[in-house]
Amino acid sequence: MSFTGGTVAASAAALREGGVSPQELLAEARAQFERVDAEVGAVLTQTWELAERQAADAQRRLREDPGAASPLCGIPVALKDVLCLEGVACTAGSRILEGFHPPYTGTAVQRLLDAGAVVIGKTNCDEFAMGSSTENSAYRPVRNPWDRSRVPGGSSGGSAAAVAAGMVPYSLGTDTGGSIRQPAALCGVVGFKPTYGRVSRYGLIAFASSLDQIGPFAHTVEDCALVYSAIAGHDPRDSTSSPTAVEDPMETLRGGIAGMRLGVPHEYFGEGLEPGVRRAVEEALRVLEGMGATLDEVSLPSTGAALSTYYIIAPAECSSNLARYDGIRFGMRKEHDALLQMYLDTRGCGFGAEVKRRIMLGTYALSSGYYDAYYRKAQKVRTVIAEEFAAAFERVDALVCATSPTVAFPLAAREDPLSMYLCDVLTLPVNLAGLPGVSLPCGMADGLPVGLQVIAPRFQDARALRVAHAYEQATGWHRARSPLVEATA
C-alpha cells in the first residue's frame, strides 16, 4: 500500500497498526520528491539526514507508547523557508539570506519536533513571503502540480505544491494576506490560517508582524485541525500570542452545520471573479444550504478599501522588519570600504524587485509628513474593516466565499504588480481583521482546482474548521489528486 498522496490521519493509523514505519513513510516521501520535484521546484533545502534521525526517534516513541504519541509522530513534513530550524539553512526565498543558518528553532516548528515530526526540507516561497505566485523566489519558481505551466499561488507556493504533489502529507506555510489560503486554492489542497495570535510567530521571519500567521497545508480539514492543535497556543516568547486556552478543534469537527447561519458577503462576489470560480462557489453554497445551514447575504462595505489599506500597512511593517538585512551580522555582504556603499550594494543586490518595491512603499508611507495621510489613515480603515466583520458575525456564525478570484494562472502572466496584488483581494481583509480562514477544494474549473474560503470570528478557529470539514465530507473534492500523484498511485 502506498501512502503517497495520503492523509496524516491514515498514516497515523497505519503507524499504530504496524502497517508502515516512519522510515518507510520517509522513504516514500523521498521517492516521490525525487520523482517530481525537478519539475515542481517545491523544495529549496533538503534535510534527509535530519529526517532519518527523526524517523528513528519517532519509531522508538511509537513502539514504546503508541497511545501517548502525537498523531504527527513519524509523519513527514516540509516547512516554508521562512521558519527557523536550528542549523538548517533558511533563506526566506532571498539571496540576502544566503548562508544564514539560524542558531535556534522557532516555537511552531519546535512543537512539531516535540510531536515527533520528520522534517524533509524547507519549501520554496516568494522572497520574504511577498507575492502570490512564488515567482518572486530568488531561487526558482514553483510549478503547479496540476499544470506545470501554471503557478501554484503564493507566497507559500512550495508548501502547497509539496502537498499537492504528494511529497508530504502536510506542510507549514505562513499567511500575511492570503499566502496559505490562495496557494491552497490554486493547488487543490486545504490551507488554514488561524486567528492572529493563536500560533506563535517566534522563529517566523517577519514580513508584516501584525498580519503574519503560521498555518498548515494538508489534503483534509481534519489533518489541518491535527496540525493546528499541535502548534497553537500561547508562547511567552511572542507577546502577541494569545494567553487564552485553545479550543480543541477535534471535539467539534464532526458537529455538522445544521442550523448554522452562514453569511455570504455580497462584496466578495464582484466582477473580478472568474465564471468558473463563481460557478463552483455558488454550487458549494447550495451544498451547504442542503446540509441544513441558513445562508444570509451580508455586506462588508469597506472591502474595496482593504487592498490599499493592506498595501500601506504591510509594506510599512516590512520596511522596518527588513532593515536588519544590512550585511553586518549574517547573510550576504557586498564588501566595500565605505559603510553606506556596503549597505547600498548589499541591499541592492540582495533584495529582489518586489521586496524593494514594498520597502520603498512602506518607507514612504511612514515618512515624516506622510504618516498621517497614509499609515494612520490605513490603521483607521483597518479598524473599520475589523468592525464590519464583527458586525456581520453578530448575524452569522461564519462567512463563505471564494478564496481566489481565479484559478491558477500561467507563469509570467502577471508582470504588472497591481494585477498580482489583486490575487489576494478576497483573503487579505481576513488578515487585516485577524480572523481565522480555511481554504478547501470545492470543484474544478477548466481542469484546475477552485478553493472555497470559510471565515470565522476571532478565536473561533474550531468553528471555521467544523464548517469546512462538514462541506468536505459532503462533497469529496478533497479526494481529488494532482496528476503527479495519480501517476504514482
Add this chain to the structure above:
Amino acid sequence: MSSTATHGTDTLRVGDREYQAVIGLEVHAQLLTRSKMFCGCSAAYVGAPPNSNTCPVCLGLPGTLPVINRQAVEYTVRTAVALNCEIPEFTKFDRKNYFYPDLPKGYQISQYDLPLSRRGWLQFHVDGEQRRCGITRVHLEEDTGTMYHAGDVLQSATSSLVDCNRCGVPLMEIVGEPDLRTPEEAREYLIWLRRVLMYIGVNDGNLEQGSFRCDANVSIRPRGSDQLGVKVEIKNMNSFRAVHHALGYEIERQRQVLEQGGALPQETRGWVETQQATVSQRSKEYAHDYRYFPEPDLPPLQLEAALVERIRGELPELPDARAARLRRQHGLGDYDAGLLTATREEADTYESVVATGVGAKLAANWMLGDVARLANEHRLPLQQSGLGVAGLAALLRLLEAGTISGSVAKELLAELYRDGGDPAALVEQRGLGQVSDAGALSSLIDEAIAQGSKAVADFRAGKEAALQSLVGYVMKQTRGRADAQLVNRLLRERLGG
C-alpha cells in the same frame, strides 16, 4: 510648570542687547535590571568578552521577537514617580528606524507619542538657592551595541568592529524642559538627577562607562523673548565637567556668531575634549527621519493604578527631602546636610551612627572630616573598611562618653580603618582611657607650671594663648589621654585665672 529664577550671571551681551542662553538636557540612564529589555541576557555587560552576552533576540536575528522586561517598566515608573511625573494608564512602544552597525534590527524599540510618563519636575540647588526644572517625559527604550574603530575616529577608521553585548540593555530617557539658563544650572541639575536615580536604585550613575549619559540642546535669545532660538544639540560629553565646559563654550560661540552678524544653523555638534570645543557633526538637512510607528510585536501596556501606587509607596526618601529633614531634626547646616545626603549610603551611615546615640553634630563632623579623608586615602568606603559603620559608632560613643580623648579617637580611627578591631577592647588593652581625674592630673599640672615659667608670666600678663603651651605639656606627658578641657580648667584654677 517651572520656575527658574533668573539671576545676574545668565546675562550675555550681543552688541548693546542683552541675551540669555536656554538649555535643555536629555539624559539616558541604563537601568539596573538583571536582564536586558527584551530578552533574558544579562544587563551587566561590562567586561564580558565581545559579543558573548548575546542571544538571537538581542542580536536581532530573523524571526526573533521582543518580550518586555517588567522590572524595567517598574523602574521607569519609580523614576517617574520620583520626578513628580504624570503616569498615564496606557503606554506603548514604537520603532525608531535608522541604519547603523551597532543597531542590529535596523530600528530601536523606543517610545514616541505615548511615553510611560510626562510632565514632572526635579528640584535642585545652585549656590544654596533652590531651583526647579521641568521634566518633559521619561520613557523606556533599548540601548545599542558598541563600535570599535581601527584608528581614533570613525572618519579615518580603516575598519570597525561591533560588540553587541550592550544591545538591548534597558535604557531610560529623561527629557528635561528648556528651563536651564547657565552651565552651572545644567551641571547641578545633572548632579541632582543622578543622585535621585542612584537613591531610588535604578541607575549606577557611571558617566565614564556611559550608564548615565547626557546630551544638551542649547540656544540663545534676546532677554525677555519667549521665543526659542535655533537650537544646537551637543553630544559626547562624558563628565559633569565636560557638560559644564561644553555649554560654556557653545554659549559663547553662539554669542560671537550673532555679534559678528552671522546666523546660527540648526545642527548637531560634538564636544571634543582634546580641543575643548564643540565641532559640527550634522546639519538639519541631514537630520534623520526616524519613521516612528507603533511596535507591532508588542501589545500596548496597561499600567494599573494599583501598580503605580505600590511603587509610589515603596519610594525611599529622596535626597532633597532627606537633607531638609536632617536640617530640621538634627540641626545640621545646609552644607553638612547636603554632603551627608549626597548618596543614600552616606546618609544611611550617618543616620545609623546617630541612631546608636552619638550626637548629630559630632557624627557629622567626623564623617565629613576624618572618615571622608580616610575613605579617600584608602579608596575604600567606610562600609567596606576594617572599622565599618558599627565600629565608627562605637568609637564615637567612647569619645562622647569621655572614655577617650579626641586625639586618641583620631589615632584609633586611622588604625581601625585600616586594620579593623573592636574600639572598646583596644582602649582597654592599651590603657588608652582618658585621664579625667583631677587628683591624677594634679602633679602633672604642677610640673607644667614649674617648667613653663615664661608661659605662666605671659598668661598672668593677660595673654590667653599662652595657656595652650601648658595644656600641650600635660597632653604630651599623657600621650593625649588627658581630658584637655579638664586640664585647661585645673590650670586656670591653679594660676588664679
